[in-house]
Amino acid sequence: MYPLFNPKHVELTPFLFFTGKGGVGKTSVACATAVALADRGKKVLLVSTDPASNLQDVLSVELTGEPIEIPAIANLSAANIDPEAAAKSYREKTVGPYRGKLPDAVLATMEEQLSGACTVEIAAFDEFSRLLSDEAVLEQYDHVVFDTAPTGHTLRLLQLPSAWSGFLDTSTHGASCLGPLAGLEGKKEMYAKAVAALSDFNKTTLLLVARPDTSSLNEAARAAHELKEIGVENQLLIVNGVLQTRHPEDVVSSAFYDRQRRALKDAPTALKQVMTYALPFVAYSLTGADNLRHLFSFYSITTAAAANTAETAEMPGLDRVIADFEANNTRVIFTMGKGGVGKTTVASAIAVGLAERGHRVHLTTTDPADHLGYTFGGGKGNERLSISRIDPAVEVANYKTEVLKDAGDGLTEEELAYLKEDMESPCTEEIALFKAFATVVDKADDEIVVIDTAPTGHTLLLLDSTEAYHKEMSRSAGDVPDSVKKLLPRLRNPKETGVVIVTLAEATPVLEAARLQEDLKRAQIDPKWWIINQSLYAAKTEDPVLRGRAASEKQWIQKVVDELAAKYAVIPWLAEEKIGYDKLKEFSN
Structure with missing residues (x-):
């Protein structure tokens, strides 16, 4: 097992960037590290640019974009930068000069193009850069701790010389998901210092x-x-939430412990080259200075955590979701949510449940790891169920080839490099995959189609506004196939399409899922079902540590039920992993 992470025993640099998937505990670990350093007499600035940040909840202080001192923790200041607000300002600076000069349809396209994840990244990087390039910051603070780091795509893009040319202001071949970066020429030096x-x-x-x-x-x-590819080589890995002991008499506890150990044993080879530390799975909520300090004391539980949780109330299960889709004759079903919440299992269980009810079902996924093959144990188990996999690598490669063929003629070497790099963005993959989704659905009018992982509202609006752009200006950022044009109205029709948002009963997954829902509503799609997956609260475990965590889930389940979901279901954390058709049937029994 890995050594336990403690800032006292690790040599740390002035700038510390915490990064990882939503829900892994970045904010908690970043906050606990900042508190530990401040307790040692270091002057620390803690900065979050996470759109789902709960930094002020963790520190129990109202925060703004400007640093303030934290009353309960000497030597610690914190700021909570809102990247969405920064992105809104960035969009207005980019689009504003064209108001009154270009048709409204063109302006709408520009605004939607700048509504994706890439724009939020570049707006957040603005804030990173200001702190990284200001020498006065290091004179004032010993450490600046960032909750969320810039992605490799953003950094690579800013390193390209063509990002600073006038290419995007004048090109009619296409448009960047970041917009015309030439407008940021005045920040070029600051960005260069930040990257360095x-x-x-x-x-x-x-x-x-x-x-x-x-x-x-x-x-x-x-x-x-x-990130190593672009020179960010000083890396550490912290595996957060490792259950230290198990209770053999508790089935959930033993399975939880064993599953974690298998995942660590089978970790990617590349991670074995990174210095790795662990942090324990804790029962208590990581909010407030005292609990943050407990994290590095490695207490297994606290008195509050050991207390009995309330009896688990009866909650609707996945069978309710399947029955609802059948009753409404829903033809296209998407499962959506962040990675790691269990979308593939949920999509598979829905498909199996509908096939068992006598329907012809086609299940497809874009998972490059082919988790459907693993989930079904290599078989299908029902002639009414067909399964396919859309290979993201193949679809993106085909899409890039198509775009470069249409737009590449006449570009300089630097402009071509920019275009190629821009197509490494998440937006490119979403659009390429959406075209593949459309083809699958278009060929399956006589089947129920269940799709594991779906396009965001931003992608739908971008494709929709691209059509308007094409009509207005007789050109487009890319041709929209008929299958896509037909599918957009279909997705907006609740009588034909159902969207299932899958989440965990934790702060970040719920908040990110709420943003996803708002994103879809902008695209005139209103998800009806939320599924809270892998719930310890619903699992009825007797393990004191797991029971403590289960108690902390209640507020997030309640938030989904009271504020976010029209309809909801809860799947408990299961001791037995449901692999194979027969096991998947159990979800709908």
């Missing part, structure tokens, strides 16, 4: 935070590789 600081082994440490599960560890390995 990130690559400086003596200035910056990247702390990859992961959970001891396969999905989270794979994401950490991908991020480590991507």
